[in-house]
Amino acid sequence: xxxxxxxxxxxxxxxxxxxxxxxxxxxxxxxxxxxxxxxxxxxxxxxxxxxxxxxxxxxxxxxxxxxxxxxxxxxxxxxxxxxxxxxxxxxxxxxxxxxxxxxxxxxxxxxxxxxxxxxxxxxxxxxxxxxxxxxxxxxxxxxxxxxxxxxxxxxxxxxxxxxxxxxxxxxxxxxxxxxxxxxxxxxxxxxxxxxxxxxxxxxxxxxxxxxxxxxxxxxxxxxxxxxxxxxxxxxxxxxxxxxxxxxxxxxxxxxxxxxxxxxxxxxxxxxxxxxxxxxxxxxxxxxx
Numbered sequence: 001x002x003x004x005x006x007x008x009x010x011x012x013x014x015x016x017x018x019x020x021x022x023x024x025x026x027x028x029x030x031x032x033x034x035x036x037x038x039x040x041x042x043x044x045x046x047x048x049x050x051x052x053x054x055x056x057x058x059x060x061x062x063x064x065x066x067x068x069x070x071x072x073x074x075x076x077x078x079x080x081x082x083x084x085x086x087x088x089x090x091x092x093x094x095x096x097x098x099x100x101x102x103x104x105x106x107x108x109x110x111x112x113x114x115x116x117x118x119x120x121x122x123x124x125x126x127x128x129x130x131x132x133x134x135x136x137x138x139x140x141x142x143x144x145x146x147x148x149x150x151x152x153x154x155x156x157x158x159x160x161x162x163x164x165x166x167x168x169x170x171x172x173x174x175x176x177x178x179x180x181x182x183x184x185x186x187x188x189x190x191x192x193x194x195x196x197x198x199x200x201x202x203x204x205x206x207x208x209x210x211x212x213x214x215x216x217x218x219x220x221x222x223x224x225x226x227x228x229x230x231x232x233x234x235x236x237x238x239x240x241x242x243x244x245x246x247x248x249x250x251x252x253x254x255x256x257x258x259x260x261x262x263x264x265x266x267x268x269x270x271x272x273x274x275x276x277x278x279x280x281x282x283x284x285x286x287x288x
Contacts, residue, residue, distance in 0.1 A: 017182040018218050021268060024175045025226035029260045031171050033230065035164045036255065040247045042157045046122035047078050049153075051130065052144040053113040059139040064111055067139065071113055076130055079116035085109050110141060124151055175263070180271040187211060187275040194279045208276045215272035216265060223264030227257040 053071075055064065064082070071080045088109035121130070124147060131143045187194075190211075197207045234253055238244055 017185075018222050020182045021179050021218065021222040021264065022225045022229075024178050025222055025260050025264050026229050028168075028171055028175050028263060029226055029230045029256055030233075031164070031168045032259055033234070033252070033256050035168060036252050037247055038157075038160055038164055040249070040252070042161070043119045044247065045153060045157065046119035047116060049117050049122040049127075049150060050145065051115040051117060051127065053115060053134060054141040054144065055111045055113070056139050056141045057110055059111065063139045067113065067137075071115060076117055076121040076126070077115050078118045081114045081116075083112045083114065085111050088112065122150065123154055176267060176271075179267045180275075183215065183268060183271040184275040184278075187272060187279060191279045194276065198280060204277070204280055207280065208273065211272050211276050212269060215268040219264040219266075219268030220261065222268070223261035226260050226264065230256060230260070 053067075055067070059067075068080065068082055071077050088111070117127070117130075121127070127145055127147075127150060131145070134140055134143050194207055198204075231253060234248060238248060
């Protein structure tokens with residue numbers, strides 16, 4: 001009867017350890033997910049920065065075709081859109097409801113290119129170099145971009161990144177501390193069994209083996225439960241707002257899931273290894 005009660009108590013302790021580990025891994029997974037989400041959102045914002053290249057009135061169709069081909073091949077361009085004089089005039093008429101060419105006697109707009117930049121070039125220094133390079137061509141009248149907006153967006157994204165990174169580091173430390181405490185208590189409750197095995201001559205590696213196996217299974221199950229909860233949360237989020245599919249990709253879910261499984265296994269095995277070693281190093285008086 002006593003053995004049954006002891007076994008039930010140990011089982012409950014390991015169950016409690018599993019629940020605690022799962023909750024900690026869920027919190028860690030949420031932070032990792034939001035870090036990846038913020039990074040994807042940052043890339044999307046940067047890729048939508050637009051540099052407008054106004055062509056000179058002297059530029060003919062051959063010049064336009066040559067520049068369009070050149071922009072397509074440039075390493076800093078993600079997307080190139082050509083806007084003809086007629087298209088620019090039509091957009092202005094739609095916006096204002098007035099045709100400026102009627103009272104000016106001619107189309108006042110020039111042809112232009114709108115360049116969407118690759119995310120690594122969507123910073124002020126890189127854009128300044130691109131603008132300086134493009135202005136050297138006589139067929140280009142001007143190059144326009146919103147410098148203040150670029151600086152402000154990059155500064156805000158940088159601050160958000162620092163906050164999320166700091167939160168991830170702090171939560172990782174807290175996770176390690178909590179999992180270590182719960183595993184340590186579970187191992188400590190088996191200290192008499194550990195001492196008995198040590199007294200009959202069992203080697204440390206043999207004594208550690210069942211605890212490591214149990215912790216590995218516990219870490220794996222906790223990680224899978226945390227992954228299931230996170231997958232359910234992401235699915236509900238996408239169901240609530242389908243436009244988020246642009247930022248929440250399947251590879252993001254897979255990455256978060258694998259990271260959580262890795263952390264679950266690593267932390268439980270690491271904590272169990274040192275907790276068992278500490279029990280093995282305890283003096284007899286410290287057992288009571």
